[in-house]
Amino acid sequence: MTLKEVSIETATTCNQRCTFCPVAVTRRAKENLSLERLEKILSGINPEQIQDIHIVGFYEPTYDKQLVEKITVIRKAGFNFSIFTNASGLKPNLTDKLLNLEVSRITINLSTLDETEYQQTRGTKDLKRILPNLDYLLSQVRTQTKKPIITIIILGALDQQHGTNIQMITNKYSEYSDVLGFQISPFGDYAGDVKTKLVPRKQFNHQNLVGCAREYQNERLYFNAQGEAVLCCQDYFGQYKLGNIDESSVTEIHQGKNITEWRQWISGEEDAPEDFICRSCLFALSDDNFAERIENLFCKSCVLPSMLGVENSCHRCEVNSTSNSL
Numbered sequence: 306m307t308l309k310e311v312s313i314e315t316a317t318t319c320n321q322r323c324t325f326c327p328v329a330v331t332r333r334a335k336e337n338l339s340l341e342r343l344e345k346i347l348s349g350i351n352p353e354q355i356q357d358i359h360i361v362g363f364y365e366p367t368y369d370k371q372l373v374e375k376i377t378v379i380r381k382a383g384f385n386f387s388i389f390t391n392a393s394g395l396k397p398n399l400t401d402k403l404l405n406l407e408v409s410r411i412t413i414n415l416s417t418l419d420e421t422e423y424q425q426t427r428g429t430k431d432l433k434r435i436l437p438n439l440d441y442l443l444s445q446v447r448t449q450t451k452k453p454i455i456t457i458i459i460l461g462a463l464d465q466q467h468g469t470n471i472q473m474i475t476n477k478y479s480e481y482s483d484v485l486g487f488q489i490s491p492f493g494d495y496a497g498d499v500k501t502k503l504v505p506r507k508q509f510n511h512q513n514l515v516g517c518a519r520e521y522q523n524e525r526l527y528f529n530a531q532g533e534a535v536l537c538c539q540d541y542f543g544q545y546k547l548g549n550i551d552e553s554s555v556t557e558i559h560q561g562k563n564i565t566e567w568r569q570w571i572s573g574e575e576d577a578p579e580d581f582i583c584r585s586c587l588f589a590l591s592d593d594n595f596a597e598r599i600e601n602l603f604c605k606s607c608v609l610p611s612m613l614g615v616e617n618s619c620h621r622c623e624v625n626s627t628s629n630s631l
Contacts, residue, residue: 310356407453465612511591
């Protein structure tokens with residue numbers, strides 16, 4: 306199994322309580338990935354096989370006080386890096402430092418421009434800080450010789466309100482079309498046993514697992530702020546630990562006993578326990594047709610093509626790209 310992608314949570318702190326995220330329901334203990342652990346992770350990875358180190362997870366990286374130090378370590382080790390943020394802490398000073406370190410991609414999670422809706426869905430009044438931060442980021446990106454990829458991901462319920470939010474956001478930033486792209490995504494369903502009002506959990510009960518639509522178990526590693534590698538990004542609670550970087554190398558973790566057994570469960574070579582995380586996951590491959598499952602869950606009820614046109618909705622939609630990749 307060739308490792309192709311590495312994601313790292315540098316901390317566990319998040320300033321928001323999004324109604325569609327398990328952070329809003331169950332908070333994890335405060336942790337901060339040490340520079341020593343980060344260096345151990347990087348030392349076991351081949352830069353030629355990994356396009357970017359993804360700084361992403363169930364937290365807000367811009368509130369990690371050591372973020373710049375950690376990214377500097379990543380760059381000195383020969384890796385590019387990308388970052389996923391709500392932009393509330395993406396102040397001009399931090400933006401300048403990220404650009405100086407040649408960030409390759411910044412993905413901003415922005416679902417609405419309406420302050421009331423933002424507060425209702427995010428649990429904060431951060432929008433008034435986010436918009437100036439974005440304006441500064443976009444203006445500075447234009448001055449860069451090596452421009453990072455900037456994407457705003459617009460989450461919603463694929464309904465009329467979602468369509469209105471997409472129109473408002475894309476219109477507001479239309480002048481930056483040369484440096485900015487947009488991605489549409491429905492509220493996700495994480496496999497953890499977490500309940501929220503917006504996202505149904507445990508809605509699947511896959512009886513016969515035959516793989517993972519995103520190859521999480523074979524090509525990717527996810528390290529949390531304790532230096533533990535977990536099975537995949539869907540495992541919010543870290544129930545399925547592959548190993549800790551303090552005790553094992555990256556190679557030992559990626560080829561270890563735990564992941565070897567779980568790969569057999571995921572592929573269907575061995576029957577997985579009834580409570581195995583993949584049995585309730587959207588991305589699990591099972592007896593049904595995965596593309597049809599995605600279409601039934603999302604596309605059939607989606608109003609965005611009729612509101613925005615196929616070229617402005619389906620071609621930007623994460624759901625569309627997921628189902629077409631199979």
